[in-house]
Amino acid sequence: MSNLIVLGAQWGDEGKGKVVDLFCRHFDIVARYQGGHNAGHTVRIGSRKVILKLVPTGILRPGKQAVIGNGVVIYPPALLEEIETLEAVGVKPAGRLFISNRAHVLFPFHRMAEGVSEGRPGRVAIGTTSRGIGPCYEDKAARRGIRMADLLDAERFSELYQRLAEDKATLREAFRLSEPVGGEKTLREYAAYAERLRPMVTDTAMLLNRAIARGKRVLFEGAQGTMLDIDHGSYPFVTSSNASVGGASTGTGVPPRRIDGVVGVSKAYVTRVGGGPFPTEAAGEDGERLRTHGVEFGAVTGRPRRCGWFDAPLLRYAAAINGFDSLVITKSDVLDHFERIPVCVGYKLDGRLIEELPATPRALSAVEAVYETLPGWRTSTCGITAYRALPARAKDYLRFLEQQAGVEIGAISTGPERKQTILVRGSKLEKLLRG
Numbered sequence: 001m002s003n004l005i006v007l008g009a010q011w012g013d014e015g016k017g018k019v020v021d022l023f024c025r026h027f028d029i030v031a032r033y034q035g036g037h038n039a040g041h042t043v044r045i046g047s048r049k050v051i052l053k054l055v056p057t058g059i060l061r062p063g064k065q066a067v068i069g070n071g072v073v074i075y076p077p078a079l080l081e082e083i084e085t086l087e088a089v090g091v092k093p094a095g096r097l098f099i100s101n102r103a104h105v106l107f108p109f110h111r112m113a114e115g116v117s118e119g120r121p122g123r124v125a126i127g128t129t130s131r132g133i134g135p136c137y138e139d140k141a142a143r144r145g146i147r148m149a150d151l152l153d154a155e156r157f158s159e160l161y162q163r164l165a166e167d168k169a170t171l172r173e174a175f176r177l178s179e180p181v182g183g184e185k186t187l188r189e190y191a192a193y194a195e196r197l198r199p200m201v202t203d204t205a206m207l208l209n210r211a212i213a214r215g216k217r218v219l220f221e222g223a224q225g226t227m228l229d230i231d232h233g234s235y236p237f238v239t240s241s242n243a244s245v246g247g248a249s250t251g252t253g254v255p256p257r258r259i260d261g262v263v264g265v266s267k268a269y270v271t272r273v274g275g276g277p278f279p280t281e282a283a284g285e286d287g288e289r290l291r292t293h294g295v296e297f298g299a300v301t302g303r304p305r306r307c308g309w310f311d312a313p314l315l316r317y318a319a320a321i322n323g324f325d326s327l328v329i330t331k332s333d334v335l336d337h338f339e340r341i342p343v344c345v346g347y348k349l350d351g352r353l354i355e356e357l358p359a360t361p362r363a364l365s366a367v368e369a370v371y372e373t374l375p376g377w378r379t380s381t382c383g384i385t386a387y388r389a390l391p392a393r394a395k396d397y398l399r400f401l402e403q404q405a406g407v408e409i410g411a412i413s414t415g416p417e418r419k420q421t422i423l424v425r426g427s428k429l430e431k432l433l434r435g
């Protein structure tokens with residue numbers, strides 16, 4: 001029985017939500033392994049549009065279990081609001097949603113602490129989602145963070161919270177930050193959240209490992225994307241967790257040997273939100289057209305996404321880091337409108353072709369993208385469900401991406417609905433899904 005990771009091959013927003021939602025009928029449990037309420041998976045079911053930030057998409061399928069792993073940082077008000085929204089649309093998380101007792105808790109002062117770097121003169125603005133994600137992971141790494149298990153222990157929680165709030169008050173003063181730290185009021189609010197979340201908090205690593213031992217199948221759901229990974233992404237313009245393959249193991253407590261496949265999700269072009277290098281960014285009219293046709297605005301913050309052309313060197317890098325078995329290409333129908341479609345096939349730095357992705361933002365920004373231009377198909381592919389029904393030029397485009405990436409394309413998403421998907425017959429992905 002195989003367990004599978006689905007993660008973003010680019011800078012996030014690749015459409016993982018739909019892919020996980022589609023695949024999870026083959027699995028028993030969907031587990032989220034990193035990030036927090038900075039992520040936003042938009043899932044459409046018929047006319048319904050649900051944005052999931054912390055709860056794994058699997059919750060939408062009756063009978064499936066969902067796990068928020070230890071690698072996730074949890075902002076309780078956001079999680080509770082999401083649970084309420086789900087209940088309002090008839091989805092009942094009770095008894096199916098499990099939260100790791102080792103996941104770290106995010107507080108309002110984490111958001112305040114983000115003001116130390118974001119928006120301060122002389123500091124590099126990452127263009128974060130302003131949710132306090134980075135500072136929460138900072139506390140985790142500094143070994144002063146508060147975990148779900150601590151939150152449930154009233155006495156210990158009060159002590160830990162006061163100590164941490166004291167540190168943040170010092171920070172606030174030193175950096176003349178404007179947001180309040182919070183105090184007794186926050187403490188009381190969190191004590192109330194604890195009681196509401198208590199029935200769902202458990203040792204999810206043990207839950208997952210026991211389930212796997214009983215032959216249950218787990219789908220690991222990544223948030224953000226490989227290029228936003230704290231170690232392998234375009235540092236410092238990254239998020240603060242491991243969005244790439246390793247995060248699935250450290251963020252859930254499931255050994256790598258129990259994970260059988262890795263699926264990368266990539267748009268047929270590229271987008272990114274926030275600052276940082278973007279070698280294939282399309283300036284001007286092309287970028288604008290990609291944004292308009294692709295409705296490229298952030299699910300969480302509403303920010304317009306930067307848009308550009310498919311970047312094969314970037315995908316080859318992501319494939320190397322993650323060991324992709326298969327790719328799902330999303331939003332290929334957005335390219336229906338283009339007469340010519342450039343694809344970046346290589347990078348030049350100082351006039352010379354380079355094989356490796358530069359490690360510094362300065363060098364990655366200085367990279368010159370080398371393009372090959374393919375003819376567009378100029379006809380609607382929206383909603384096509386069979387590979388053979390695609391126009392010849394769309395097939396050529398996809399084959400070209402496959403060759404360039406060096407990884408098979410196992411599925412193509414041709415629209416936002418579950419059924420608007422092509423699963424490529426005989427692909428490795430098909431076998432992995434069958435288990």
Ligand code: IMP
Binds near residue numbers: 011128130224
């Ligand atoms: P943070 O995760 O809020 O600290 O933001 C760090 C960087 O990651 C910024 O460039 C954000 O725009 C980006 N980011 C965080 N979450 C997402 C996501 O879900 N999709 C796309 N970009 C994201």
